[in-house]
Amino acid sequence: MRQVIAIWRREMTACFLSPVAYVTLVAFLGVSGFTFWLACFRNEGNPEPVSVLLCGSLMFWLPIMITVVAMRLFVEEKRSGTIETLLTAPVTEGQIVLGKYLGAFTFLLLALVPALAYPFVLERLSPALTLENLDLGALLGASVVTVLVTGTFLAIAVVASLTTRNQIVAAICTFFMLWLALLGGWLLGESHGVPAVLADGLSITRHIDVFSRGTLEIRPIVFHVTLTGLLLFTAVRMLESRRWK
Amino acid sequence: MIHVRNLTKRYGKVVALDNVSFDVEAGEIVGVLGPNGAGKSTALRILSTYLPASGGTVQIAGLDVFTDSLQVRSRIGYLPESTPLYDDMRVGEYLTYRGNLKGLFGRRLRKRLYEVLAVCGIEDARDSVIQHLSKGYRQRVGLADALIHDPPLLILDEPTIGLDPHQIREVREFIKGLGKRHTVLLSSHILSEVQMTCDRVLIIQGGRIVVSDRTANLLALMESGGRVVLEVQGPAEVIERQLAAVPGVKRVTREPGGDWLRFVCLCEGGMDVRPDVFALVTREGWALRELQAEKANLEDVFLQLTR
Numbered sequence: 138m139r140q141v142i143a144i145w146r147r148e149m150t151a152c153f154l155s156p157v158a159y160v161t162l163v164a165f166l167g168v169s170g171f172t173f174w175l176a177c178f179r180n181e182g183n184p185e186p187v188s189v190l191l192c193g194s195l196m197f198w199l200p201i202m203i204t205v206v207a208m209r210l211f212v213e214e215k216r217s218g219t220i221e222t223l224l225t226a227p228v229t230e231g232q233i234v235l236g237k238y239l240g241a242f243t244f245l246l247l248a249l250v251p252a253l254a255y256p257f258v259l260e261r262l263s264p265a266l267t268l269e270n271l272d273l274g275a276l277l278g279a280s281v282v283t284v285l286v287t288g289t290f291l292a293i294a295v296v297a298s299l300t301t302r303n304q305i306v307a308a309i310c311t312f313f314m315l316w317l318a319l320l321g322g323w324l325l326g327e328s329h330g331v332p333a334v335l336a337d338g339l340s341i342t343r344h345i346d347v348f349s350r351g352t353l354e355i356r357p358i359v360f361h362v363t364l365t366g367l368l369l370f371t372a373v374r375m376l377e378s379r380r381w382k
Numbered sequence: 383m384i385h386v387r388n389l390t391k392r393y394g395k396v397v398a399l400d401n402v403s404f405d406v407e408a409g410e411i412v413g414v415l416g417p418n419g420a421g422k423s424t425a426l427r428i429l430s431t432y433l434p435a436s437g438g439t440v441q442i443a444g445l446d447v448f449t450d451s452l453q454v455r456s457r458i459g460y461l462p463e464s465t466p467l468y469d470d471m472r473v474g475e476y477l478t479y480r481g482n483l484k485g486l487f488g489r490r491l492r493k494r495l496y497e498v499l500a501v502c503g504i505e506d507a508r509d510s511v512i513q514h515l516s517k518g519y520r521q522r523v524g525l526a527d528a529l530i531h532d533p534p535l536l537i538l539d540e541p542t543i544g545l546d547p548h549q550i551r552e553v554r555e556f557i558k559g560l561g562k563r564h565t566v567l568l569s570s571h572i573l574s575e576v577q578m579t580c581d582r583v584l585i586i587q588g589g590r591i592v593v594s595d596r597t598a599n600l601l602a603l604m605e606s607g608g609r610v611v612l613e614v615q616g617p618a619e620v621i622e623r624q625l626a627a628v629p630g631v632k633r634v635t636r637e638p639g640g641d642w643l644r645f646v647c648l649c650e651g652g653m654d655v656r657p658d659v660f661a662l663v664t665r666e667g668w669a670l671r672e673l674q675a676e677k678a679n680l681e682d683v684f685l686q687l688t689r
Contacts, residue, residue, distance in 0.1 A: 139482065139485075139487060140482065140483055140485070142482075143479055143482035143483055144483070146479075147468075147479050150471075150475075151468070151470060154470040154471075155470065217466050217467075217468075217469070218462060218464060218466030219466040219467065219468060220466075221427075221432055221460075221462040221466060222460070222462060222466055222480075222527065223483075224431075224432055225430045225431055225432050225455055225458070225460045225462075226455060226480065226483040226484055227452050227453075227455040227456035227483070227484055227485060228483050229452065379433070379434075380433075380434045380448070380451075381434070
């Protein structure tokens, strides 16, 4: 466990030491904030809850930030050769994957926290907008679903970054898969031929919508946690696979 | 300490290691020597548990590198080729992190950190960012990492590659010093390095071990057929003929030169022909400015064995 903490700490510091992460962080908060402002502006007078708009604005840009944060996780180690010293240290592949995953996850959470302030900032800045629709329970739901989706997406990104030793390829793969997960979920939710159980269960956009309206359901939580676990297990196996050849 | 039997490694159809067997006793410094692409790094990577073998067994301290991988890893310090380090970390941070990975924490870690920084001579670089270090310092940081958990076995892949002559000498002395406490297995394609540091040499070529012998034995083997070089002034053909007639001289070749004629005499095993050559030169009254027996080095052995 102490080894996992060591790797977690290393990954966290690596994020904060790299200028790329800072740039992404600022850019993410900037564009998602702008998107949120735009969404509020356009929905003035509509009954759409603020938490839905906030969650939607964040989700729209989340794949890019996760791609940038995750693309270096394993690819950078492979490129610089440090993967060799890492894998010959007395730590298991599971500890490595978990430590790295948690490190990047913590960084992403820290990056997302300031977004909670958006509605309040907006209310201060533009008196024309009122936040009578802001329900703290719905905001909590939006936060929970953001954390869940971030976790799942990051796990997808970890698997993608293990498939290649090229950062660009890793980034494109990750981004493609994350958008596919969002878009596929949306299509699944919209299409009529699909049974409702399947659409409700698998559509990530549906989860986001339901949670950010203030309904906490147990099934999506189980779905995301299980999927994350499964993906991380796959990542561990992929890292171990070099020893099967 | 190391027990390798019938080790084979195939990359697809390419055979990188072909039925390699060798042993290394505790406390030995053994050099793995071979041209580039001979399979040195592959062998060391298998020993360090990074790569699996296609066939054969490797035991380190009685533990199998494949099935008891974790225990083996805690007993070896491995320095891969080209010394990969995290460029964005400071030396102290990096070594602390590596120590943590190797199960060192708290006071024990601080003590070891202090020791390896001193042993590797990088105390002054403790707060430097690794990115800004010179090649020599990077190498020492890599060595410090390999040493931090005080492993009984050190596996060093090309530890002096890319260093300047001063640094090479330092690292070499350093490795020699390590031999007192650790077993060291290092690879190199620089022969003089192995000659000066190692007790024993394994020469690998084309994935096979062509020679495994003590360094001293190999050198003795070569010295038995030495060369004598001399530079004289006089009638070229006469000198060449007379030199060839000296007992013990097998062959005489004339090397191109200026005013002075330069001859190389290839001698029979165990014979020192220099007194006879000197007597000949003084008898004939030629002017002599150099007479030297060239000691064979490992380079000659190497070239001869891997030809």
